[in-house]
Amino acid sequence: MAIFRIHHITRYEYDRPVKESVNEIRVFPYKCQDQEILQHDLLITGQPEVQTFTDYWGNKAGNFNLLPPHKIMTIESKLLVRTTASSQLQLNFHSTFAQLEQEMTDSLQLLELARPDMIKTQRAIDNIITVIGQPGKSVATVTEHCSEYIFKNFKYLKGITNIETTVDDILQHRAGVCQDFAHLMLHILRSCGIPSRYVSGYICPNKDGMRGEGATHAWVEAWIPGYGWAGIDPTNNIWVTNKHVKLSVGRHFNDCSPVKGTFKGPARQKLSVFVAVAYEDGKTFEETNDVHLHGNTAIAPEQYAGQQ
Incomplete structure (x- = not known):
């Protein structure tokens, strides 16, 4: 078990007043047995009422309106969380694809999450599968080898991708960040x-150090027969245990975006994101990123998740 204190500030600045800002947020920790929420405070400019609901994927989400004219909007999340997962997953590495097919039979959501999207370079994906998915391998083994393949063959490089980067683009670049590696792994596994x-959350500091620690992060959960959802992080080539804190899940990043919305007004906007993760021993990792936005749609927070 470990306790983390996470401070996450999303700040929008406008060059002239805007109004009627309507937003949907997913900054609430995911409710599951692997993490215990000790305290969560949410502070939003103007203190609007937040209407919460549970979405299709089981995420806690919220809607709020900021109607008066404003030049700054901040969404500040202060989270104290205890991760309760063990330091090592007890996976079934003998699980078969026949078992998987049986478990999927009565689950529309599993069937939906096993269907890949159409891409131009599917042949490149098929070539990867011939390397990682030889006949006779278990579901857990194929999943593990997929993570290892991405980790070894794709370079971790900030700044060359954004929230609109496709799997085709990632295959061409042979590089990217956590969001890109998660999307690529999703397509291969499906x-x-x-x-x-897709999983959005935070990766927390440890003594060994990991890529993306102390910032928003993205990874993958795969359905392992006899176990259920198992997290795996291709950016660091590790199974997810008690060093990751989960915010939301979905088919793709769009289902997990921490903030998205619109406003009225011809203003130019600037988005900056601050994330700090404090460990029990007092050590703190923190980072601030500026995110480039297009138009007046307040999306993009997963762009900073991708860029760490």
């Missing part, structure tokens, strides 16, 4: 028939 989902 092409193998393995249900998998």
Whole structure:
């Protein structure tokens, strides 16, 4: 078990007043047995009422309106969380694809999460599958080898991708960041028939150090027969245990965006994001990023998740 204190500030600045800002947020920790929420405070400019609901994927989400004219809008989340997962997953590495097919039979959501999107370079994906998915391998083994393949063959490089980067683009660049590696892994696993989902959250500091620690992060959960959802992080080539804190899940990043919305007004906007993660021993990792936006749609927070 470990306790983390996470401070996450999303700040929008406008060059002239805007009004009627309507937003949907997913900054609430995901409710599951692997993490215990000790305290969560949410502070928003103007203190609007936040209407919360549970979305299709089981995420806690909220809607709020900021109607008066304003030049700054901040969404500040202060989270104290205890991760309760063990330091090592007890996976079934003998699980078969026949078992997986049986477990998927009565689950529309698993069937949906096992269907890959159409891409131009599917042949490149099929070539990867011939390397990682030889006949006879278990579901857990294929999943692990997929993560290892991405980790070894794709360079971790900030600044060359954004929230609109496609799997085709990632295959061309052979590089990217956590969001890109998660999307690539999702497509490979789904092409193998393995249900998998995108996860947005935080990666927390440890003594060994990991890429993306102390910032928003993205990884994958795969459905392992006899176990259920198992997290795996291709950016660091590790199974997810008690060093990751989960915010939301979905088919893709769009289902997990921490903030998205619109406003009225011809203003130019600037988005900056601050994230700090404090460990029990007092060590703190923190980072601030500026995110480039297009138009007046307040999306993009997963762009900073991708860029760490």
